[in-house]
Amino acid sequence: MTPPPPCAAAAAVVPTIILALLLLLTGTPSVNAFGGSSTTLAISYGQFTTICSLVADESTQQIQCWRNGQVFSSIYGTSVSFDSVAGGQDTICAIRSGGYSLLCWTTPNFTPKRLYLANSTTLLESVTVGDSQICALGNDTHNVSCWRGESYPVNSTFKSISSGLGFSCGVLEDGGRIVCWSSNQNTRNVASDIQFQFANLSMANIFVGGRHVCGVNTSGIVICRGQNNSGQLDVPSNLPFEYSALALGANHTCGIRRVNNTVVCWGGNGEYSSNVTEFLSFESIVAGLDFTCGLVTSNFSVICWGPGWPSNLFPAATGLPLRRTLPGPCIQGVCRCGTYPQSQTLCSGDGNICRPCDIFSQPVPPPLQPPISPPPPVDSSPPSSPSTGLRRGLLAFAIVGSVGGFAGICSVIYCLWTGVCFGKKKIHNSVQPTINNNNNNVPPLSNSNPPSRSSTLRRQGSRLMRRQRSGTSSTKHPDRAEEFLFQDLAAATNNFSLENKIGAGSFGVVYKGKLIDGREVAIKRSESGPRTKKFQEKESAFESELAFLSRLHHKHLVRLVGYCEERDERLLVYEYMKNGALYDHLHDKNNVEKSSSLVNSWKIRIKISLDAARGIEYLHNYAVPPIIHRDIKSSNILIDGNWVARVSDFGLSLMGPESDQDFRPTKAAGTVGYIDPEYYGLNVLTAKSDVYGLGVVLLEVLTGKRAIFKSSENDGEPMSVVDYAVPAIMTGELTRILDPRVGPPELNEAEAVELVAYTAMHCVNLEGKDRPTMTDVVANLERALALCDDSHGSISSGPISVSD
Template identity: 65%
Template sequence: MTSPPPSAGVILILLITSATTTIFALGGGATTLAAVYGGATTTICTLVASQPTQPIQCWTRGKGVRTPLPSATSFSAVSGGADVFCGITSGAAALLCWDADSLTPRRLYYNVLNPINSITIGDSQICVLTNLNDVVCLRGESPNKGPFKEISCGLGFCCSVVEFNDSVVCWGRNVRDRVSTNSEWSYRYMNVDIAYDIEYSFSNISMMNVFVGGGHACGISVSGLVICKGNNDHGQLNVPSNSSYEFSGLALGANHSCAIRRLDNSIVCWGGNGGFSGGLVDGVSFESIVAGVDFTCGLVSSNFSVVCWGVGWPNELYPVGVSLPLAKSLPGACVWRSCECGTYPQSQELCSRNGNICRDCDVIPVSNTPPPWLSIPPPPLTVKDSSRSRGLRRGLVVFAVVGSVGTFAGILTIIYCLWTGVLFGKNKIHNSVRPSTNDVNNNNAPKSSSSPAIFSRSFTLGRQGSRLMRRQRSGTSSKHTERAEEFLFSDLVAATNNFSIENKIGAGSFGVVYRGKLPEGREVAIKREETSAKTKKLQEKENAFESELAFLSRLHHKHLVRLVGYCEEGDERLLVYDYMKNGALYDHLHDQNNVEKSSSVLNSWRMRIKIALDAARGIEYLHNYAVPPIIHRDIKSSNILLDANWTARVSDFGLSLMGPDLDDLEFKPLKAAGTVGYIDPEYYELNVLTAKSDVYGFGVVLLELLTGKKAVFTSVESGRSPINLVDFAVPPIQGGEVAGLLDPRIGPPDSREAETVEQLAYTAMHCVNYQGKERPTMTDIVSILETALSLCDCSHGSISSDPLSILSE
């Protein structure tokens, strides 16, 4: 079938006058109606209408109507697949899933900064489309292309529409074929790369959406016609004749397809060897429909009941036309935002005055000859229209004049900058930072919100410096005197008892660290440069001493270790810091003697989250508030130190680099630097350094706090082979099995802590994403950890107080 080309440049905004007709394929998407299939299980779920909250209700064959959770929990959408269904909580930050048989809850997703737009479930896939247009598959493989605007999963594979070019992308294989054995349904696997075949079939077609069934997929093209590709053994590709935009969507089963007409919300089905046609639901209008493997269900417009039909539906219980014994169901999500295209009739009653149901706004390109169901003549051109056109032309002339003046002023500015040398870095930038060590993190200062508005913080900061990232050199010792105190080498020898082994407390990027006491009694940590040939060669490349001195003498923040002074005498290079009484985070997490819960202050979830927040604030300061911004390049638990008050501070800037714009910059240094287990794999393999490299290292630290394991560890089970902590921890987190990862020294979190521990786990998972662009910023992380800590202190109204948390299973 060929698509008639739309008239060039003609767009009509059509407001559907009935409810939003939401239709989904076999796996479904985010709507208020879901079908669960598989084995002997048949379950239909909806969102309950006319209640202060919007809970989920389910009818299960042989078990009747059940409520998965107490009615106090509110949802905005529900979706079903093979033996499982999931609900998106109101606000779209969390995804909760249940086994259809036992109704055991599990939370698979939680991210207040990247909420869920929609969800689709197949037989082996659970995938969400996030607010950032990314597809995250929580069960099954994820696609490697995007961003996306539509997504659907079916029997063994998924498809999505790419946002910027309307192309179809599919992934997955091993399509399951349903066969009958002794009157029971079972599955067999066919090793068919159906995903590739269907993607290829759609390769030259621009699509608005796509829906996946058993071995086929259908969608509506940008020209408005229904197009199906794939297997046609049962007639599932035999689309009835239709006009452009006659149908608003599709619902696909294993071997049948259904759609809703825009004109009257009636149903049209094809395929299934004719078992879904024949006027089964003629004359009935539906708000939405979903498909199981071999049946279809719809939400009836007249009374918001649910009816089902098809060859696989148990007609002996509820024949076609007989509603399931479910309470009145919502036709759409109840939301508090304003509705751009108007609200649905009865919205207030259906939402019990707690929000509104919004209509969808359809943008439809209209050809010169509109379809039969749409006949709206173009408005005539009136005198008023003509005068408005003349006014527009006058406005454009004024705009052109003003623009010319602005362009001329810009050229003069560039000439001035060239003359003064600013563009070539001849004018030095003042070595200043955003004021405050105590202002930024003052306990009395307001906390940042967990709302998406926090993104603005990282984009409104003034950035200074050359476009090229560079290491700042501090020059000779005479240049340091204004920035740090200069010590005599003899004084530091005396302070450390001649650098005795008893005073050795660690090692840094360029030397050994000793504990010392200055003549006035102040305790300090003194880092002495090593002088071996190997170390000297490394220092010629990195010059860690100069880096630390350059950075720390100009950085002042309560979550960065403070530089007291330095010493340069002959070949000796030493740096003097505030002494961190409680040592490194690494030692507290991995000390073999720390086996009892009472043996360390850090063996509580609240304290670990506080430590994580402290360190995150220090790194955020480097990225966003230092001028120029700084990439640390060696974030790890041994570089997070704890002072006498157990406040965490970031240390060791020997590998750090600075640059003006960490959001856009991709910098390729001579070689990747960092520590095994913490180094960003994208940086290591591609030599591309960004601020997200620090985020990766911090994500590994979060996993250490969560599990108590080292970044690289061994176990008896692995045969003493090294195990990467990221590879060990991320798959269970993706599968919602956080409880099995937790550090046993702390014990299971209580009801107040469960929410925060899950936030810690999911934040860590996002931080260690292979692609840097997929990782959050440090500003995002600070906001999440602030919320987590507040929930840990007081979790009234938190979801984790209900028995649905995965940590309480």
């Protein structure tokens, strides 16, 4: 291996130094607001005021809630651990430890529900809940995803988000600009007005209240914009970096002073001052509509105050009857900015609580990094004036400039050492892309270790090499396909008798046959007689299947055995699929009435769906050139004797574009009920058209309904399974539409079935850009199948214990 060039090690340190400086200057304090970002304490308002928190002193971080004098403990059971919790109107949401999933429940009856992204393998780092929206940030992408409201910036990356009464706002990572959005007609103007008022400001974070928004800019100053009818924008004292946390209610604002962690509130016509909180220190605060709650540092209890809090019934001095609350999540690993005192006790020896990284924190370098010289020491006392912050800014600018100059010198040395400046390139191949040959045999994933985005990236990274291995043939009839005589195929099917007919394809009828050598095959014969289509169309379908299947070899694609081309006869010979089509098992009376059918199992249905998805993913990502099937439906998903599903019938297939952005205008073709509405209406074909077809198949699998069926609730009028199922999935009423022949999912299957449902819902979005890729679909179905085998750590929706 070629040794590193001079200054290489030092140059590698440069990004680390810059990162440390950025953390030093613009750290993110632990904060929460009404409907804001998640912490370990949350308030839900609406029908019932509910306060929830993460329990301390336990090996699992359980959720406890208080409502009207009662404590509801062990929400979701004792085996599930959470990192953070957030509240909004009649809703509490929590991120499961590690960011693996987002779980929500309604506070009136604590009905559990899991929310999914189109790509469920995305880890989450924060969630915010308002009165009409739930939004979350991806841990690695920092893209925002929202539920309940569809209008949100889908391609932007954020460093902070927060929600309030009908709208949400976020701080863009690039430049710190504020962006606000709303799907509510009544608050859309409020969101746009507040975004305009922050137009020329660069912010570090943001917190949303009722009709006002506050945040800390990059100089540490609190800036509030929006409605000020109760003085909620009038910050009483505003020195740089004076506040470490903010919480916004409907018409008031509270902040934690950094110097002593005491709380000061403003707005609400002066009704939020409290003698009880005057000398108390707080770890965090969160606001309801007209009151505020805080986590007390001394004993980790929760107290609440304000005009909306019934202090005569629940005095702030006594606190809520909750068990001790965690000041932060218990994590495994090294804390960048130091460990919180009492971590071992609070986490019961299982993990550490990290201090939030702010301007006074000295980040701890991650392990196994090259040693670096620490930046100059920073005065730990709060700045006494804006000029102090300015001096620190100039000092940091000088350090960054020095680092940049050093990096430039190293770049020149590297340029001269390698010779690239003179056209001489030293190339070495010390790292090669990994080729994963077990794409179709993915090992089961445990519930505590879902598939990561890195596995998806590895799969995409090896795509080029896989394509080159997929093989292509320029000949019309490649050697791998046998050529048969017509008379031999006629003999194999008893002269194409009706009793041997097993189905129909894109250009003909399919018969079961037995060759002279004993092989069982399926033979597709082009139609003849008065129903024959134009010869050119029949010829095109025949040549399409022959061309594609001759060079496609995959476990989940039907294998072509051979062909026959004599005069006007066009026949294709396939391997025989003993268990027929998925359609027959779901809809054919001769099959569905058999109670012993293996497809009357959620696990088998999910496995068959995954097999089909893997076959389609191969067509889209690994075939060269990529192929769009155009006719994905349950009757084209065949099942062999081992219950392995395979995609069939390539008569309508076309070579696809190289990417989802390359649209291919073409005359729409497909089957009613499965055809992509965007393709049908605009003649725009992409790989996402196949995703739509598979989404319909997934809905068939879940409901047992045909793609188009007669609804008994609608006077026998035809209805699509999309219109039937999607509204129920969106409103959390999935069990109402599940196929009753399979029976209710068992405990470890319930989450898997729900994941399939949410995946299907995303697949049948009207616009292709809103649908997942086949790689995403495969990842979700792999996860769902793993859940069927993994009952450990699954979510319990059993009875919730109540204590007085």
